[in-house]
Amino acid sequence: xTDPNHPRYFSLVVREKLTNGVRLGITSIxxxxxxxxxxxxxxxxxxxxxxxxxxxxxAAAAFLLLSEKPVLSLNGNAAALSSAYFIxxxxxxxCPLEVNLYHHSKKRVETIENFLGEKAGRHLLKSSxxxxxxxxxxxxxxxxxxxxxxxxxxxVLVPLEDGDRCRAxxxxxxxxxxxxxxxxxxxxxxxxVTIIDNIVRCMPQLALKIAEMKKFPRSRLEKxxxxxxxxxxxxxxxxxxxxxxxxx
Amino acid sequence: xTDPNHPRYFSLVVREKLTNGVRLGITSIxxxxxxxxxxxxxxxxxxxxxxxxxxxxxAAAAFLLLSEKPVLSLNGNAAALSSAYFIxxxxxxxCPLEVNLYHHSKKRVETIENFLGEKAGRHLLKSSxxxxxxxxxxxxxxxxxxxxxxxxxxxVLVPLEDGDRCRAxxxxxxxxxxxxxxxxxxxxxxxxVTIIDNIVRCMPQLALKIAEMKKFPRSRLEKxxxxxxxxxxxxxxxxxxxxxxxxx
Numbered sequence: 264x265t266d267p268n269h270p271r272y273f274s275l276v277v278r279e280k281l282t283n284g285v286r287l288g289i290t291s292i293x294x295x296x297x298x299x300x301x302x303x304x305x306x307x308x309x310x311x312x313x314x315x316x317x318x319x320x321x322a323a324a325a326f327l328l329l330s331e332k333p334v335l336s337l338n339g340n341a342a343a344l345s346s347a348y349f350i351x352x353x354x355x356x357x358c359p360l361e362v363n364l365y366h367h368s369k370k371r372v373e374t375i376e377n378f379l380g381e382k383a384g385r386h387l388l389k390s391s392x393x394x395x396x397x398x399x400x401x402x403x404x405x406x407x408x409x410x411x412x413x414x415x416x417x418x419v420l421v422p423l424e425d426g427d428r429c430r431a432x433x434x435x436x437x438x439x440x441x442x443x444x445x446x447x448x449x450x451x452x453x454x455x456v457t458i459i460d461n462i463v464r465c466m467p468q469l470a471l472k473i474a475e476m477k478k479f480p481r482s483r484l485e486k487x488x489x490x491x492x493x494x495x496x497x498x499x500x501x502x503x504x505x506x507x508x509x510x511x
Numbered sequence: 512x513t514d515p516n517h518p519r520y521f522s523l524v525v526r527e528k529l530t531n532g533v534r535l536g537i538t539s540i541x542x543x544x545x546x547x548x549x550x551x552x553x554x555x556x557x558x559x560x561x562x563x564x565x566x567x568x569x570a571a572a573a574f575l576l577l578s579e580k581p582v583l584s585l586n587g588n589a590a591a592l593s594s595a596y597f598i599x600x601x602x603x604x605x606c607p608l609e610v611n612l613y614h615h616s617k618k619r620v621e622t623i624e625n626f627l628g629e630k631a632g633r634h635l636l637k638s639s640x641x642x643x644x645x646x647x648x649x650x651x652x653x654x655x656x657x658x659x660x661x662x663x664x665x666x667v668l669v670p671l672e673d674g675d676r677c678r679a680x681x682x683x684x685x686x687x688x689x690x691x692x693x694x695x696x697x698x699x700x701x702x703x704v705t706i707i708d709n710i711v712r713c714m715p716q717l718a719l720k721i722a723e724m725k726k727f728p729r730s731r732l733e734k735x736x737x738x739x740x741x742x743x744x745x746x747x748x749x750x751x752x753x754x755x756x757x758x759x
Contacts, residue, residue: 293530298544299549
């Protein structure tokens with residue numbers, strides 16, 4: 264459908280995945296706008312994975328491997344774009360996947376759960392089968408979460424997050440790892456680790472890193488996690504966005 | 512529907528207008544992504560109209576008032592967000608409005624034309640009633656335009672444009688005035704005047720300016736248009752985006 268010679272070909276293919284997600288009932292209409300916002304930041308980054316994003320991926324892998332109970336949170340855009348890698352990481356870490364949506368509806372949760380399907384297997388905590396709990400301090404329906412999933416997690420990977428939830432989970436003592444292309448967002452600033460990169464580029468990297476670092480001794484992982492400075496990463500991302508622009 | 516206390520209230524209201532546009536068949540699904548991209552650039556601008564945008568609005572008003580045959584081009588997002596101001600400007604300039612879509616379908620063109628409705632009156636060139644022509648050098652269906660409209664125009668206001676069309680129209684000798692929040696886009700760089708501002712903020716300003724400057728002598732308008740430097744405006748926009756970020 265998309266012309267491979269179009270200067271924005273890669274970006275158009277990703278868009279098609281999302282508009283297809285809308286047709287399947289996975290992606291919300293507002294999710295498309297959120298994606299567009301991410302696209303702009305990615306554009307300013309030159310649509311490549313920068314060293315600061317690689318260091319965030321490293322730290323994310325370390326935190327996930329060190330945690331007692333990591334959980335991967337999925338929304339509609341993440342499912343449409345990167346579900347295979349979420350499942351892959353859940354398998355490597357032997358941890359649960361939970362669908363958690365800003366524009367929540369029971370139907371959409373189930374559609375996404377069915378989309379993840381058998382590939383996710385026992386890693387997927389199906390909403391209909393588990394007890395819920397409410398995370399305090401979140402205005403949206405995102406506050407409703409599975410007790411055995413995000414409820415009990417000590418480390419949560421939250422792609423394409425909203426600021427409220429990131430803060431609320433941090434306040435509960437959870438380690439939040441966010442994937443967010445906007446270095447100025449409330450999420451980016453309040454997460455312990457912010458991967459400022461396109462989800463379609465960083466998720467394969469994260470899966471690789473986790474598999475590789477699984478063999479690392481605990482002390483080495485601890486060193487990586489302790490030395491990681493998220494404020495510095497945000498600073499570097501802002502600089503990269505300006506650098507790119509000023510050199511055009 | 513949207514909570515007025517939400518930190519992103521204004522942005523959410525604009526989004527609702529667009530998602531409503533999707534329901535009405537005016538806005539395309541991809542238009543939502545494009546909007547999100549604009550949102551991010553607006554975010555970096557601090558969501559306000561900067562002096563460089565005001566000077567572009569001034570120049571745009573001068574070019575439109577000086578031209579023999581100005582035409583206002585409308586797409587789905589522009590119709591959903593700012594149709595009242597397009598109609599207002601068409602009346603002040605006594606010039607035509609033409610619907611021109613990237614994701615073209617006869618049905619969507621007609622839906623937008625009906626949405627503009629009687630308020631647009633004789634200013635709206637209805638697609639079904641006019642002879643078409645093709646603008647060379649455009650890959651998309653945007654190449655098909657009305658001969659009596661954009662075809663013969665010497666100055667075209669093109670909000671939320673795509674780069675191809677902007678260049679092709681410029682190559683035909685038309686003065687292109689673009690509204691584009693991305694200062695690095697091909698459109699922003701190839702237009703004679705680029706208003707780097709949110710369409711919902713700059714369209715009311717543009718209508719006001721045109722009404723005010725209509726009384727200006729031709730020599731004064733010529734001076735404004737001649738002195739306008741689009742490269743400088745783009746530079747200032749990039750600087751503003753970085754300034755905002757570095758001061759966060």
